Amino acid sequence: MTFHKPPLSVANQIMLLSRRGMAIPDQDLATHYLTHINYYRLRAYWLPFETTLPGGEHQFRTGTTFLDVIGIYQFDRALRLLLLDAIERIEISLRSRWANYLSLNYGAFAHHEGPVFQKQDTWQRCCDELDKEFQRSHETFAKHYQENYNHLKSPPIWVSCELMSIGHLSRWIHNLRKPHDRQAIADSYGLDEKVLVSFLHHLTIVRNHCAHHGRIWNRRLTVKMRLPSKKPAKLSSVFNRDEDAHGRLYNTLAMLAYLLRIISPESHWRNKLIELLDTCPQALDGVMGFPVGWRMSPLWEEAL
Template sequence: MMLKPGGLSFWGWPMHFDKPPLSLADQVALWRSRGLQVADVPRAGRYLDNIGYYRLSAYCLPFEVLPAPGERRQHQFIPGTTFEQVLQLYIFDRKLRLLVIEAIERLEVAVRTRWAHAMSLRHGAHAHMDSACFKDPGWHAKNLANLARDMENSTETFVVHYRATYTSPVLPPIWAVVETMSLGALSHWVKNTRDNVAKQAIANSLGLPTVEVMERVLHVLTPIRNACAHHSRLWNRRLPMKLPHIKRQASNLVPPESPHHQANYLYNPLALLAAMLNTMNPGTTWAARLVRLLDTELPADRLSAMGFPQDWRIRPVWQEGNKP
């Protein structure tokens, strides 16, 4: 039965959750009753104990019998499906998250460094405290207060040293406070920065054509970074935002208006991350390592669930990534 917001069915009846918790043995038995082949029951129970039934169940979906039009999820496995197949998809996704968070970390640190460096050279060591440097004074006042609160509660060595050594300004210099910002916070500080010359220099260093594109890229990558940090599923994940059209990346990316929401899946961010890392660090092995992971640990018929186009291998960014 499908739900409306607020816990009501389409017929307006209140819904009550009444599924009982199951022991590990009962969880394995439930899967087996639905057609999953489990060769080693104790081993499957150990994995459920470490990973959790609910988390692993998301990786069961591609192995289930598709429901007929208008019907609910069948909860029946395609004949011949094994627990090992489900587990291998989970393990692939974990390895994918590690690669993606590595790439986003490198990008995030570079943007932090370049933004703080440009702003300090052009507007002083405490540019983040100058409301004239930002587009919206109200936004700046609110977020500066949040930053001050974070600094007051911080136990980071450099923050403690600053508080013990200096009486003013109340906050450390921009190159220090930027180290405490999440990617989401950083993206908002960059977006609200008034100095487009500084921002364009950062965009250029990443191989991005405009400030607007760079700002959008940072926003698109933030929920992906958060999914990695919270160990959430990346494979088959539909993203809340998609990348804009980037003319110079047209040969690598699928168009934003692609059918079946293809541009809302992970392929485009992966391709753009590979391109940006190539710009930042020519000779990087990141794309090659991603291609190797896809080749060795994900069946080819599962790639489409991440939005990969059929001709992805011949696109320039992956050709670069296949170089030794």
């Protein structure tokens, strides 16, 4: 297929949007935003407002305004920052629990004990990644071990865990040979180990979208989390188990809220999330998987 689309100036981008039915009362404001935010980036936010005419031409639904699109864009940015705040706390907590449990049960260098892990090729790749992170790290603690214990490939596990990304940590936990070991870590959060491992993998994808400034608002997440069924009993009813909602963001937010209540009980994260949602009601229009009456769930009601 031959590509024929020409580049458009900002002025022509605004003309195109207007011709397709988007109301742009403040041309200067639209010029400012389209100068600093790529047209194609914003397109993901106005796409749900589009319809396709019989001839293939795109048209906006009546009443669509440029400010509506910018409102959802700004909401999405704030949502990403809120997600990163929660993910940071959970990642640090999981690093701590993983390192503490393994060190007490398998020694200071448990991560170098091959039999502790299931797939040896995966374990070796994880070790190699960790060794590289250690050698190139400029953190003070890494420099200390590099200078004083230069015979070590990596420091003790309680130090090494601080060099791990959430994706790296996810692979280490998933690869533990004994389900009992994974469950011992999951018990800290009242979860089944299979649920925790699944959520950690899912959260790695969410974190990557957020960290790379990707749209998170109405994204359908391809790596889905396993929903708790029995453990804990009160949490099971919080999730939206509708098939269409399973890959949406609501279930992720619910699990984050549950975990933060354990990890950081003084946090006002749930309140901040609800306040953010209230600023942009159009963003909740079925695209994030929020179930009817979600605010009445004890998880959210106590925050309200």
